[in-house]
Amino acid sequence: MENKVLTVCPYCGSGCQLYLLVENGQVVGAEPADGRTNEGNLCLKGHYGWDFLNDPQLLTSRLRKPMIRKEGVLQEVSWEEAIGFTAEKLNAIKEKYGPDAIMGTGSARGPGNEANYVMQKFMRAVIGTNNIDHCARVCHGPSVAGLTYSLGDGAMSNSIPEIENTDLLLIFGYNAAVTHPIVARRIVKAKQKGAVLIVADPRKTESARIADTWLPLKGGTNMALVNAFGHVLIEEELYDKDYVSNFVQGFDEYKANVEKYTPEYAERITGVRAADIRKVMRQYAKSGKAMILYGMGVCQFAQAVDVVKGLASLALLTGHFGRESVGIGPVRGQNNVQGSCDMGALPNVYPGYQSVEDAKIRKKFEKAWGTSLPDKTGYRLTEVPHLILKENKIKAYYIFGEDPVQSDPNAAELREALDQLELVIVQDIFMNKTALHADVILPATSWGEHDGVYSSADRGFQRIRKAIDPPGEVKPDWQIISEVSTAMGYPMAYKNSEEIWDEMRKLCPSFAGASYSKMEALGGVQWPCPSEDHPGTPYLYQGNRFTTPSGKGQLFACEWRAPLEQPDDEYPLTLSTVREVGHYSVRTMTGNCRALSQLSDEPGNIQISLEDAAEHGIADGQLVQVYSRRGHIMARAQVSGRIKKGATYMTYHFWIGACNELTVDYLDPVSKTPEFKYCAVRIEAISDQAQAEALVRKQYAELRKQMLVGAVPE
């Protein structure tokens, strides 16, 4: 008996719809569906990334029963004991240290919007704190902050399908071929249809390879280049004077700030030819429709929010808003990172981006949730290690569907912080590096095992559906949180995810009309969707009305700041963390898909230039040692002519070659997003390759043992 279940891919934020093929209660394949963004196409993760549901135990093992650490060892317990223990501990810590000593996360991955809504409600209404945040902090946090300031909404202004119909694409620090193959398809199609393609990236990415102009800027010089762009628009009077005077504020200050950033001055900083800077801005300003796409190459710097505002300013100066195929697109990298932001898994906003500091809004939520709510912004995810180790402020950490030890910078410090806490709760689908530090583990259902809604990168609410029954004794995330809440004295009981969704819609004006039945009928709904009869909104800022307090777009420029940790004699190379196409984030899912893990496996690669490889005597494919001031790891050298001398790149998916043992935890002052894209490292060749290979195999075996691989499932 084979049946097909329509759902949404659980990997990047492209929001591809697919059918899961189910036979005898097992997923046996995936087929592309005709979704709004993917139109019958999938990348290799969509095609082969479902296999983890079958728990093949390659990298780690599926969590099937709740566990509590007793005498230092995690032991399986009943749900009753696990929920009771968690509630009692949380109550005791709240009692002893106050609610702000407890931190919680949302999850931008499998759980979906309903679970995130329940989680932030739990932290705010039950614990009594706004200390909730999630991995957007380490990715598009700067977009949320910067675009909210400049335009009013922190999401993509336009939709993924519109990309292919633009006249010009400016792609900045964004490698779509690797991060969003289905968005890359639109870029390829735009090019085929005659659009001009401009790519600013230190690496020769696939988009750079097919670009009309590639601007190979030096890593960490974004602001100087963006300022020079603005300088040219003003100096050559390319900007739209009418548009600026009608819809934009802050021009004089902006003009003064970009004054000194002549293309020649910027060339000295960025290495990009002044003539190219002028050429691309003339093209951008004169295009009927021009779109900016950007990614982590903008956001993962200590100067990120400024650059986001700077990019938005370019579109404001030239009037590229309020129509199809224009605007600015921070393409969200996780299937539901847009959704966890939408649902208020952030320390400063309730669901629907409603401020926790606004008394009127707070009253609305207090009334709905029947309790008083805290009024000050909570802690941010990336401040947690410091708050634990230096300020002694956090005592309990409820980690829901995240693996910070693998995904966050400076892993050693994070491990130390977790071990200092009185209570670490891990709620997840697989054993992971963070779970090794947990006091209690709550096993949850995975994508494919529950219903819900994901938000795609372009603000598209889409239904995910249950295809198979979950293994063991696992429960849906929202049910687990509800049970902990009830045990703590705040009863929560939902019948299904739709009931949660409807409660959320009543409280969020911009999501109010996006009912399950409407999603069913239309295949998805793009917010804002204020009422039942509203069809959704493919592009924002129609009529050039921005959602800023003044209703106008805000221009912004400021001085360029160099990244904080600069290379020196001891650590002469720079390291930037990136992604690769066949794996995903912390790899608990793709690392447990047989085909995907065969394609690329531990210890992961470090991409280096031909020159640096020759200088160190390193051949392609050899294992090397990589050191930074924070740690050292082994990885496999990937020697490439597409990399600049002095720069190296590692993907953050691998557990043995874990680049976050090396990365630095410097943060953007506004968004608190770490500088993943720049730290100093040293690389050393290994003379005895056979011994190194054996060591990798040994480390892999040890890891799998730690991850309880081979423990016989019932």
Added chain:
Amino acid sequence: MNHAASNSLVIAEAAKCIGCKACELACFAVHNRDNGVGTAVGTVTMPVLPRLYVIRTDSFTMPVQCRQCENAPCAGACPVQAIRQQDGVIAIDAEACIGCKACALACPFGAISLYKAYSGGAELPQPLLQERRDSRLQRKTRITAYKCDLCRNTELPGGSAAGEGAGGRGSSAAAAQDRNPFPACVAVCPEKALRLVEAGTGRSRSLNREGGTF
């Protein structure tokens, strides 16, 4: 269908390829259904063995695969006549192959690889030769040449075995129905960078020159 004048082939456009390797995985999966790949049954214990290879250099990215040469140098080089013109493609008879590598050396595209043979997900041992593995003598795994066969001998997902053309099982109409309408790589590519050039469609269009040197 089977035009004597030219073989069908799969060709890629570098201007569209993003190097995602979906084609490599699809190729591997479709040719290894018997080895439990691409289904939830059994465990994929074998490495990914594709028959096309995503090549990435400084200036281009694209998959390279067999061109089904009309005067195939691989066939000319094979000492045991294991490579033949068959049904509009150049076909390797894996049973007859002796693993001598002459075809791989002769191929100007690097489109032939020698891989271990698998059966039922396990390495297929040969009857005679032995080698020392894990400090004991074991039968050596059979190694044969593999290349793109345009998915002629593969099954449709969930379907029955593909037909072997005229003279195969049942009528040729039924055979044509069973056969994969497109090679797996062409069907799976999210960028539509691969296409099947059918036998007898006359001129074979040259590669888009833009592909090489942006």
